Amino acid sequence: MMDDFKKVYCRGCWQQMKVPIFIRTPLSVPFRLMGIRPSRMHPNLCTLCESMFTRVKKNKQIDIQATVMFADLRGYTALSEQVGPDGIARLLNAFYDECAPAIWRRDGIINKMIGDAVLSIFNFPIEQHDHVHQAMMAGIEIQRKCAAVQSELRAAAGLDVPVQIGIGIHTGTAAIGEFGTAYKDFTIIGSVVNKAARLQGAAANGEILITEEAYSHIEHMYPHLEPRTYHLKGMEQPVIAYSVPV
Amino acid sequence: MMDDFKKVYCRGCWQQMKVPIFIRTPLSVPFRLMGIRPSRMHPNLCTLCESMFTRVKKNKQIDIQATVMFADLRGYTALSEQVGPDGIARLLNAFYDECAPAIWRRDGIINKMIGDAVLSIFNFPIEQHDHVHQAMMAGIEIQRKCAAVQSELRAAAGLDVPVQIGIGIHTGTAAIGEFGTAYKDFTIIGSVVNKAARLQGAAANGEILITEEAYSHIEHMYPHLEPRTYHLKGMEQPVIAYSVPV
Numbered sequence: 001m002m003d004d005f006k007k008v009y010c011r012g013c014w015q016q017m018k019v020p021i022f023i024r025t026p027l028s029v030p031f032r033l034m035g036i037r038p039s040r041m042h043p044n045l046c047t048l049c050e051s052m053f054t055r056v057k058k059n060k061q062i063d064i065q066a067t068v069m070f071a072d073l074r075g076y077t078a079l080s081e082q083v084g085p086d087g088i089a090r091l092l093n094a095f096y097d098e099c100a101p102a103i104w105r106r107d108g109i110i111n112k113m114i115g116d117a118v119l120s121i122f123n124f125p126i127e128q129h130d131h132v133h134q135a136m137m138a139g140i141e142i143q144r145k146c147a148a149v150q151s152e153l154r155a156a157a158g159l160d161v162p163v164q165i166g167i168g169i170h171t172g173t174a175a176i177g178e179f180g181t182a183y184k185d186f187t188i189i190g191s192v193v194n195k196a197a198r199l200q201g202a203a204a205n206g207e208i209l210i211t212e213e214a215y216s217h218i219e220h221m222y223p224h225l226e227p228r229t230y231h232l233k234g235m236e237q238p239v240i241a242y243s244v245p246v
Numbered sequence: 247m248m249d250d251f252k253k254v255y256c257r258g259c260w261q262q263m264k265v266p267i268f269i270r271t272p273l274s275v276p277f278r279l280m281g282i283r284p285s286r287m288h289p290n291l292c293t294l295c296e297s298m299f300t301r302v303k304k305n306k307q308i309d310i311q312a313t314v315m316f317a318d319l320r321g322y323t324a325l326s327e328q329v330g331p332d333g334i335a336r337l338l339n340a341f342y343d344e345c346a347p348a349i350w351r352r353d354g355i356i357n358k359m360i361g362d363a364v365l366s367i368f369n370f371p372i373e374q375h376d377h378v379h380q381a382m383m384a385g386i387e388i389q390r391k392c393a394a395v396q397s398e399l400r401a402a403a404g405l406d407v408p409v410q411i412g413i414g415i416h417t418g419t420a421a422i423g424e425f426g427t428a429y430k431d432f433t434i435i436g437s438v439v440n441k442a443a444r445l446q447g448a449a450a451n452g453e454i455l456i457t458e459e460a461y462s463h464i465e466h467m468y469p470h471l472e473p474r475t476y477h478l479k480g481m482e483q484p485v486i487a488y489s490v491p492v
Contacts, residue, residue, distance in 0.1 A: 088435055089421055096427075
């Protein structure tokens with residue numbers, strides 16, 4: 001399904017360092033011998049992208065402009081109690097397989113899956129001038145697909161209640177790189193990440209909430225959305241957000 | 247610091263499959279050429295442990311008996327707002343570096359770091375007859391170390407409030423393996439995971455909460471602890487838990 005857009009070289013290393021790292025075809029053999037492989041984060045990135053900070057940018061973490069999108073399965077804990085491990089496994093498989101292509105097609109990366117939630121990043125390492133727009137389109141695709149395959153999802157998990165997703169999107173400056181020295185974790189941190197996560201928690205079933213910072217980038221597409229005020233856990237200031245029509 | 251206990255072969259592959267996979271010394275070269283490397287989850291495991299289910303056990307997921315421990319940094323979102331990315335990066339580095347050895351020394355694995363939280367698993371793939379006890383000892387070490395290095399932690403992050411950790415432990419049957427087909431995630435799911443996570447959320451600062459199922463394994467060490475009742479989000483039934491003295 002994703003084979004049409006797969007590249008033979010790593011787009012991240014090319015854009016960030018102007019170095020051609022081959023990840024497919026026989027050209028990739030020398031790189032594989034050096035331990036460089038396709039990254040799980042995106043089919044067109046390599047594992048060097050996850051550690052280039054220390055090796056190339058001389059810094060464990062760097063500041064980037066990025067858009068962060070969190071999507072989660074609603075009521076996961078309650079569902080787990082109801083349907084048992086097999087049903088939940090099938091539901092998670094379906095959820096992951098629905099989210100991944102929607103994100104990858106728009107050059108976002110999957111930083112991690114956290115049980116019922118996906119943390120995705122847009123504008124790094126593949127640069128995008130319209131990263132807020134791309135994140136929003138990925139969110140819309142995830143919501144629409146969830147609605148379209150609703151009966152399959154419910155059948156897979158053996159559920160008699162709807163399977164629903166909540167999405168939160170925020171944009172701004174964040175720190176990305178490897179954290180920890182004994183256990184190294186490639187991830188993104190900062191207020192952008194926390195606000196996107198909290199907003200995802202505040203989103204209603206089937207809803208995509210974006211912060212006012214993110215909305216300013218796509219306002220021309222959706223003018224006249226109503227601002228709403230949210231009081232989010234751990235945030236002193238109220239957060240203004242908009243619900244994007246799915 | 248951890249070098250004393252590092253093995254030359256993968257303990258997981260040995261215990262689960264009776265296959266010697268070398269991960270250190272020149273003996274590891276042929277395995278590295280096949281793409282098998284030390285796993286990030288534990289210094290004495292290899293990457294084959296993360297995917298052996300499909301290849302060897304003929305199943306993407308298998309049911310295991312395991313103990314799950316969640317530990318998280320309290321007030322992370324609020325801290326992030328206060329101290330900025332650099333302080334948070336130093337705090338996370340310190341937190342990860344404190345948790346990893348405490349878990350690894352007791353043969354638990356770090357399944358994933360989730361921003362301010364660590365998800366660790368005991369009894370897989372390295373088998374332990376006393377996995378609840380090992381998880382509890384790891385939790386106690388994390389709490390004690392956090393208290394001991396408190397001033398360094400606060401100085402690292404530039405904080406004038408205490409850095410505190412909450413821990414939740416539960417034991418039982420869970421499904422472990424690779425989820426998703428496009429994006430493959432090695433993780434553990436089930437009620438055991440959710441209950442440990444929710445209990446961690448309910449733990450007070452500096453506290454370790456364990457479920458009654460877990461307590462039954464270590465009651466001989468800590469007799470006469472007071473049972474408490476918790477109503478946890480997404481759980482229909484109230485959960486009985488015990489606070490282990492740190």
